[in-house]
Amino acid sequence: MNAPAQIIPITPTASSLTHHAVNISELKAQVNLIQYVMRDVMKSGEHYGTIPGCGDKAVLLKPGAEKLMLTFRLANDVDVETIDLHLGHREYRIKVTLYSPAGQRLGTGVGSCSTMESKYRFRVGPVELTNKPVPKEYWDLRKENPAKAQEIIGGRGFSAKKDDSGNWKIARQGEKVEHENPADFYNTCLKMAKKRGLVDAVLTSTAASDIFTQDIEEDPDLYGQTEHNGGNSAGNTSTTSGNSQTANKPDSAPTSHEAEPVSTSEIIGYLTAKGIRMELSADESEIFAFPDFNDTSARQWLKDHGFKWDGKGKCWQYR
Secondary structure, eight states: OOOOOOOOOOOOOTTSTGGGOOOHHHHHHHHHHHHHHHHHTOOBTTTEEOOTTSOSOEEEOHHHHHHHHHHTTOEEEEEEEEEEOGGGOEEEEEEEEEEOTTOOEEEEEEEEEETTSHHHHEEEEEEEEEEEEOOHHHHHHTTTOHHHHHHHTTSTTEEEEEOTTSOEEEEEEEEEEEOSOGGGGHHHHHHHHHHHHHHHHHHHHHTOTTTEEOOOOSOGGGTTOOEEGGGEEGGGEEEETTEEEEOOOTTSOOOTTSOOOOOHHHHHHHHHHHTOEEEEOTTSOOEEEEOOTTOHHHHHHHHHTTOEEETTTTEEEEO
């Protein structure tokens, strides 16, 4: 009769992967710590958030990535590659490497940004007045059915403006035109590339991709906020702590959650104080704001004061 087979344990050698494997209890502790930080320290909409139409998985934002770096005492090393393109345009490619307090290399993240991206390459063109008066039906429907009112004056890209005589005319929004000086956005693109690389590095180094997704870009129109019904978008429903809220309607009577009356000078003053890039239409009746996607307080302020997301112009528009 053959003797029963013996099970001989294998001792990991210095060259085996299991020799360097993280202890299971330590792995669980790291995951729990990230979840505790997310629950007790981070704030939804500031350190992480969700994108309408993109599921419930949290999106890690730059402030959240910095909180995780502080939690684990991580140090970073940034490598910048600058690529000069035609007509003065430029692309930045960033590699961010994170290190433990003991100096051990943990992981690398990459990110890029270019002045050829539409939000940095183009600006909204000047408004052109037509000779067509604004129909009375437009004013009757403007509050009750803004989508129908928009169709009456020509649909998307048209608005009501006063001419030099003070008469209301239908105006056509100018096509996008290129910025004259791409260098105005060199620093913005450099910062954006670094942000993208940093978030990627933190997710990689902390193995937090199952908790967070990659920092979705600052352009919500690319992620579920596509335009419908003459400008109303899927982004009109925002998620905060799992609850759905109806978007602000600046043409309606203000409530505690809707657009508040505000003067043009107050808007300009706020945008200037916050350092938010803005543009004015030729007749100064429209304001186009370009806040960073991570600046949730600025975007909420714009919503509360009557701005609407313009997916074509990639900006927040106030009329």
